[in-house]
Amino acid sequence: MKRKPDTKPKLTQPVFTELTQKHIAEYKARVKFAGGYLPLRSARQFSSTGKATSEQLESSSQPHEYFSELERKFGLILGFMSNVSNVKTQFPLLNVKKTLEVAASLNLMHPRYEPKPNVADRNKGFQAAIMTTDFVFDLVDSSTGEVKTVACSLKYEKDLVPYDGNDRVVERTKDKLRIEKYYWEKLKGVEYQIISSAFWMFDKHLVKNLTCARVHRNLEIPPVLKVSILAHFIKALNYGKQRKLRLVDVIANLSMETSLPEGRLFAAFWYFVWTKKLQVNLFKPLADGGYVFEGEDFSWQL
Structure with a gap:
């Protein structure tokens, strides 16, 4: 059976501007100052009425940022697992040029943002955002003893199933997950999983x-x-x-x-x-x- 050619028009990807490059440089400077990993974004950047929370179990441990109750529960369970370590939250994919290439090759729109009106003209309009993966952690494979890295994105079931006219939002969510999957599995050789709220862990x-x-x-x-x-x-x-x-x-x-x-x-x-x-x-x-x-x-x- 012949595969039907892709009739979807070629999408124009957002641009990678010096403003985003500045955000990357600022993040790297914060990490260097902290002397260890930091999540790209923190719960303090979100409304206090939401479900975003921050956590650092020990003074020497990595800070964790959870942007939903689902993420908080997942972090709790990972923290108990005997073969899981080095858990990182809100992990940034800093090579924006590479994620843009992935999006273009899949003909999916790269996540983007529009800066505030007072930016320089060269930075106006939609531009490529820094993508993040919810969780990245190391684990010891119980069958081989090998240490592997796993990347996970967490989503509620309602965010993956269209209903009440939210088809476009769900499709954008799935597009982002497809880009992440390709980035981790094809470019990094890392196992990538999408964990939904129906997963047994919850x-x-x-x-x-x-x-x-x-x-x-x-x-x-x-x-x-x-x-x-x-x-x-x-x-x-x-x-x-x-x-x-x-x-x-x-x-x-x-x-x-x-x-x-x-x-x-x-x-x-x-x-x-x-x-x-x-x-x-x-x-x-x-x-x-x-x-x-x-x-x-x-x-x-x-």
């Missing part, structure tokens, strides 16, 4: 449980007491046995055995979960005190 129990666990990630427990409490938990959780217990009952029983406050034991439980000392099924309603089932190592599978 299970409500998983997100709620990991939110609880991360709150207690830095819990300070004296070393001797830590060993003792962990041993009590492992014994009480009945791993490998048919009868399961609710977390609230486990905590209540341990409180009676150890004379430690229930609140302190709840915190210790989540600390052990976050630090992988206890492996439990996080797809169960544990944050609500539900039944505890044994889990497995939580990692990204290629």
Whole structure:
């Protein structure tokens, strides 16, 4: 079967001006001053009524910028995965000339912006924007031990499926994703994935449980007491046995055995979960005190 020729008119791409080059130079200067990676844009650039948030878990860790609740949840889950590291958010594709070439070769309109009216005449009109990818991170392939880089774009289902006359907006979104996919896979040799809100990672129990666990990630427990409490938990959780217990009952029983406050034991439980000392099924309603089932190592599978 012969492929039909592309009848779509050749698009005129936006120009790459000195204004965009200036933005790139300013970003590189900020990165150099910071001494490490910085997201291209920050949540402070968005309305305070939106879902944009900033996060830096440790003083030595990279700052993360999330522009949606979906991105925040994804960052939370990546932070827990045992084989994921070096997570970067709002990763800029600074070689704008190259992304323009990709857009032209695919005959898709490159993302663009129109600067404020007070710019010099040579910088007026639509011009090529710096594209960004939501997440770029390293992971260890569990089957080979090889360290690989993965790039991901996150979208809500409603942003990918036309409805109520938003066909044009959805098509522009998909065009941008096509450009990103080609850039990462064909030019960089990096795996690229589009993650939608329907992805298994956004299970409500998983997100709620990991939110609880991360709150207690830095819990300070004296070393001797830590060993003792962990041993009590492992014994009480009945791993490998048919009868399961609710977390609230486990905590209540341990409180009676150890004379430690229930609140302190709840915190210790989540600390052990976050630090992988206890492996439990996080797809169960544990944050609500539900039944505890044994889990497995939580990692990204290629």
